[in-house]
Amino acid sequence: MVLHWLSEACLLAGSFLLLTGALGFLRFPDIYARIHACGVTETLATSLILVALLLKSEAALPQVKLLFILLFLMFSGPTASHALAKAAWQGGVRPRATRDAGERPASPAGR
Amino acid sequence: MELLVDIALLSMLVATAVSLILVRGLVASIMLTSIYGLLSASFFVTMDAVDVAFTEAAVGAGVSPLLLLMTVALVGRVEQQPRKRHIAFPLLLVTVTGVLLIVGTLDMPPFGSADAPALQHVAPRYLQQSGEEIGIPNVVTSVLASYRAYDTLGEVLVIFTAGIAVILVLMLPGRRGSVPDDAGRQRPRNVVVNVVSKILIPFMLLFALYVQFHGEYGPGGGFQAGVIFASGIILYGLLYGLPSVCRVIPPPVVEALAALGVLLYALTGVLALLDGRPFLDYSVLATDPVTAQYLGITAIELGVGVTVASVIITIFYAFAAHLSEAQR
Amino acid sequence: MLTLTVVVILAVMLAGLARAFFARNVYDRVLAANLFGTKTVLLIAAISYLFGSPDFLDIAVVYALINYISVIGVLRVTEMRVIAQQEDKG
Numbered sequence: 001m002v003l004h005w006l007s008e009a010c011l012l013a014g015s016f017l018l019l020t021g022a023l024g025f026l027r028f029p030d031i032y033a034r035i036h037a038c039g040v041t042e043t044l045a046t047s048l049i050l051v052a053l054l055l056k057s058e059a060a061l062p063q064v065k066l067l068f069i070l071l072f073l074m075f076s077g078p079t080a081s082h083a084l085a086k087a088a089w090q091g092g093v094r095p096r097a098t099r100d101a102g103e104r105p106a107s108p109a110g111r
Numbered sequence: 112m113e114l115l116v117d118i119a120l121l122s123m124l125v126a127t128a129v130s131l132i133l134v135r136g137l138v139a140s141i142m143l144t145s146i147y148g149l150l151s152a153s154f155f156v157t158m159d160a161v162d163v164a165f166t167e168a169a170v171g172a173g174v175s176p177l178l179l180l181m182t183v184a185l186v187g188r189v190e191q192q193p194r195k196r197h198i199a200f201p202l203l204l205v206t207v208t209g210v211l212l213i214v215g216t217l218d219m220p221p222f223g224s225a226d227a228p229a230l231q232h233v234a235p236r237y238l239q240q241s242g243e244e245i246g247i248p249n250v251v252t253s254v255l256a257s258y259r260a261y262d263t264l265g266e267v268l269v270i271f272t273a274g275i276a277v278i279l280v281l282m283l284p285g286r287r288g289s290v291p292d293d294a295g296r297q298r299p300r301n302v303v304v305n306v307v308s309k310i311l312i313p314f315m316l317l318f319a320l321y322v323q324f325h326g327e328y329g330p331g332g333g334f335q336a337g338v339i340f341a342s343g344i345i346l347y348g349l350l351y352g353l354p355s356v357c358r359v360i361p362p363p364v365v366e367a368l369a370a371l372g373v374l375l376y377a378l379t380g381v382l383a384l385l386d387g388r389p390f391l392d393y394s395v396l397a398t399d400p401v402t403a404q405y406l407g408i409t410a411i412e413l414g415v416g417v418t419v420a421s422v423i424i425t426i427f428y429a430f431a432a433h434l435s436e437a438q439r
Numbered sequence: 440m441l442t443l444t445v446v447v448i449l450a451v452m453l454a455g456l457a458r459a460f461f462a463r464n465v466y467d468r469v470l471a472a473n474l475f476g477t478k479t480v481l482l483i484a485a486i487s488y489l490f491g492s493p494d495f496l497d498i499a500v501v502y503a504l505i506n507y508i509s510v511i512g513v514l515r516v517t518e519m520r521v522i523a524q525q526e527d528k529g
Contacts, residue, residue, distance in 0.1 A: 008440045015447040018478075022451040025458060025474065031466050038474050049444060049481055053488055062493040068318075069480065069496075069503050072311065076507035079307040080473055086301060087514040088466040112442055112489065119449045123456055130460040138517070139459075142468040145509060146459060149479045149502070156483050156495055164498050172476070173505035177512045184516045304511060315504050322497070330497050339504065346508045349515040434519060 007055035014048035017041045030096040031088050039081030046073050113157060120154045137183045141176050148172035158222075161330035162251045165322075169338035174423060177345065181430040185437055233258075246401035247327040247408070255332065256408040260391045263411070264376055267418050271373050274422035278366070281429035305350050315343035323416050327405070333412040337419025344420075345427045353431045362428050365421045372418030379410045441489050448482045469513050476506030 024037025050070045057063050127150060131143045148171030155164035220227040237254050245253040255263050319340035326332030348356035380391035393407025394400055452475060459471035480502045487495030 011440045011444045015444045018447050018451050022454040025470075026454050031464070031470070034467070035470060038470060042474070042477055046477060046481060050484065052444075053484055056488055057493070059493065062487075062496055065493075065496040065500055066484065068314075069484065069500055072314070072500075072503045072507075073477065073480070075307055075311060076503065077477065079304055080507060080510045083301060083304045083511060083514050084466060084470055084473070087469075087518055088464075090518065091464075091466065093464060093466060112445070116445065116449070116486065119453075123453060126456060126460075134460070138465050139462070139468055142459060142472045142513070145472050146456065146475050149475055152498070152502075153479055153482060156498055157486065157490075159492070161494050161498065165501060168498055168501045168505060172502070173509055176509055177516075180513060180516045184519055308511065311507065315508075318500060318504065322501075329494050335501070339501065342505060342508050346511060349512050434516075 003055045007052040010048045010052035010055070014045045014052065017045035017048065021045060031093055032085060032095050035081050035085050035088075039078060043074060043077045046070075046077065116157055117154070120150060120157065124150045124154065138180070141179045141183065144179065145172050145176040148176070162249075162332070162335075165330050165335045166338075169335050169342070173342055174338055174345070178426060178430060181427075181434060185430075185433055244400070245404045245408070247405065249327055249329065251330075252326050252332055252408065252412075253404075256411055257393065257404055260380070260407075260411060263415070264380070264391070267373055267376055267415050270422050271369060271418055274369050274425050277426045277429050281433060308346055308350050312343050312347055315346070316340060319343065319420075323412065324409070326412055327408060333415025334419055336412075337416040337421075338423060340416070340420040341423035341427070344424050348427060348431060353428070353435055357428070360424065362425070365424050365428070369418050369421035369425060372414040372416070372421065374414075375417070376411045376414035379407060379414070441485060445482065445485050445489060448478050448485065452478045452482070465517055469510060469517075472513075473506065473510045476502060476509070480506065 018041065021038055021041030024041070025034050028034045028037050047070060050066055050073070054063055054066045054070070057066065124147065127143055127147045131140055131147065134140050134143060148167060152164045152167035152172060155161075155167055237258060238250060241247075241250050241253040241258075245257050247253055319336045322331035322339060323333060323336035326336070344356065344360065347359070379393075379396075383392040383395045384390055386395045388395055391407075391411075393403045395403070396406045396410075397403040455471045455474040455478065459468050459475070462468045462471060480499045483495050483499040483502065487493055487499070
């Protein structure tokens, strides 16, 4: 019973975080802010939802698989965000703030 | 709820398809293709076609966008504006084909109806008898690898032929089978990505082996395992460069393995011929029919997996060799 | 609650799709595709519990693997192109 409510709470928190992440992803002004919005919320929200599902399951094999997904996403999510930000920087996309300060993008980042 | 998920997924699928047509940049199209693959695989999941979803996930969302992207990296990323002159005839053609297809769907039985032709002919037998005859829980695997093993052999041969065709078309002259020698060439390395991927790649390969040898019990099998295995190798190649991955698995070995997988498959069938039974009759492998089926299915799934993995790695090698040639 | 989560995931996927279509540059699209991929993993995991068929989890695992590979692959290839362009200029 406790597990059930714990899992429901995790689901609710995870869904809320997902929504905030999506909002930031849609509304934030430049790519770095968007990566921030997605990457940060996504890791926590994913973990919460997967933990909630973990609490819901009884059999061993699904639990192992969920744990595997959880660990994998915890490694790969932040890495992907990092790689993306780094690639965008190397590709010449500059954050809004420095652009306003007078610096133009170094090279067109490609349409 | 199932209906809501279906409707949401299908409308997103249509939206993706329309935006695929509208978008002009080729990289954008490839990203949308990848999303399309993800979406259609989710749709297959909701329709309970788990093995198909597996393949679509590995191929449609994973490997094929990567290969397309490497092509775009070779040829340039902006699609030419179509010429406006001959718009009437293609439009007519597309409209007529579309109308014919829609008319065709009107004759199809509704989804899941019991008197659909697909459920009439041999399907009841497969569904009812496969538990006793083959003895493995996943009916899809028993159909693919035992009842219809001959058809699957044909599919593996198609994949093998595709690999040969790619080698013929793309292999650089005078470089066949040799390891590219630009090992000293420095790329900007991304330490975080390299280290994390180094940790994750063994788990990918392990999961591929799980899919390979668990295909009798859950979704998956040789095709999916081969693609996942190859994706792990491709990731290594992308991060550490073609020379390093060629040292891990030299191109001649991969090409030999591609042929070896097909051979393993076909030889399993020939064993039955030698005993005077029909081609691919597994009962020659053991006295107990269920054990024989199990052995035969494991053998041919292994052949499929080896061939698929090798062919995809070969295709990656061919593309990557061209890319590093173009970068000189 | 699981139903709510599935609805939220679908809505977020829609947002990702919209962003992928209206994106300004490659990285935006890669980000959108990455978001879409992670949400697909979650969607399939959640659906497997909603419909009660744990076999679906295998697909979710594949997605988690494939999504990472494709993001890294895309970035590596665009990086190659950036390098090639810079070498053309310099």
